[in-house]
Amino acid sequence: MKGEFIVLRRVRGGDVDLVATLYGTHGKLTLFLKEGYLNENPLFGVFEPFNWVEIDFQQAGNIIIPNDVRRIKRLSYKARDYEQFLYMSKISEIVLWFVHSYDEKIYGLLLRELGKKVKNxxxxxxxxxxxxxxxxxxxxxxxxxxxxxxxxxxxxxxxxxxxxxxxxxxxxxxxxxxxxxxxxxxxxxxxxxxxxxxxxxxxxxxxxxxx
Known part of the structure; x- marks a missing residue:
């Protein structure tokens, strides 16, 4: 399967596995990447919060496992600015809490807001x-x-x-x-x-x- 997603959250699973919550064209899903926190993993650094990705994946229920990354926009780089980080974190949390299924307009809103320079x-x-x-x-x-x-x-x-x-x-x-x-x-x-x-x-x- 193929889909476009925004990374809302990432946590460590066990010692070196990566678990992330994504929102995109297939809804809100949980991604599992075995040994995703190891530097030698070819997908290391891809599934950082705020990044936009287009991926090929396998799905079992609400869990997806990535096979390959087709495209990536590293919006996480914008979060190096503290105010920007606060804003991006907050709106990602809001979607995580209150959006339960895919909506094209909400997806577009989140993507635009993550990409903008916030002033207030x-x-x-x-x-x-x-x-x-x-x-x-x-x-x-x-x-x-x-x-x-x-x-x-x-x-x-x-x-x-x-x-x-x-x-x-x-x-x-x-x-x-x-x-x-x-x-x-x-x-x-x-x-x-x-x-x-x-x-x-x-x-x-x-x-x-x-x-």
């Missing part, structure tokens, strides 16, 4: 959440409608502001609307505390719909 990690991560939520088909009404007060209650089922089961600061909803609608959203400054609270809300929203 917090704003870019929140924009990625927004884009992903909409590509998954969950159009949250809080991004488009509803009066924002000091604190608002949100219905996680449809994202409507009003009588909901989730309470959050109204300023956070206004911030998300700005990030969605501004072309230069990376100029928006977001404190660590605000980012942590907003991300928790977006994770809870996605968890409600993808659990």
């Amino acid at each position: 990690v917090n704003a870019s991560v929140l924009r990625f959440y927004i884009n992903l939520i909409e590509l998954l088909g969950y159009t949250p009404k809080f991004l488009y409608e509803g009066k924002v007060r000091k604190r608002v209650r949100i219905n996680l089922e449809n994202g409507e502001i009003g009588k909901g089961n989730y309470e959050i600061k109204g300023s956070y909803i206004e911030l998300l609307r700005k990030i969605k609608n501004m072309e230069d959203y990376e100029r928006i400054k977001i404190t660590r505390g605000s980012f942590r609270e907003i991300e928790k809300f977006l994770k809870d929203f996605l968890s409600f719909h993808t659990k």
Whole structure:
């Protein structure tokens, strides 16, 4: 079989074997490479996080074993910059947590974002959440409608502001609307505390719909 994949995560299996989670044209799969951590392995260094690969492989259930690498884009090199590494790690984790099957648009979004130069990690991560939520088909009404007060209650089922089961600061909803609608959203400054609270809300929203 042949497929295109992005490496989301890589761990050591045993002492020298490599186990990686890939996302691509055959969905989200686990790759096993025997002795993949040995320097003399011809595929050593190929399945590093963030790399894009086109491979021939064998598949047994959710496990694939690579036979050959046809093409590779070593996007992992971009992660030498610390801010870039933080962003690439975060969006790979988001896909790992919340995307369960292949979607061409989500795959394209992830590939584009891994390849771009990020200027503002917090704003870019929140924009990625927004884009992903909409590509998954969950159009949250809080991004488009509803009066924002000091604190608002949100219905996680449809994202409507009003009588909901989730309470959050109204300023956070206004911030998300700005990030969605501004072309230069990376100029928006977001404190660590605000980012942590907003991300928790977006994770809870996605968890409600993808659990």
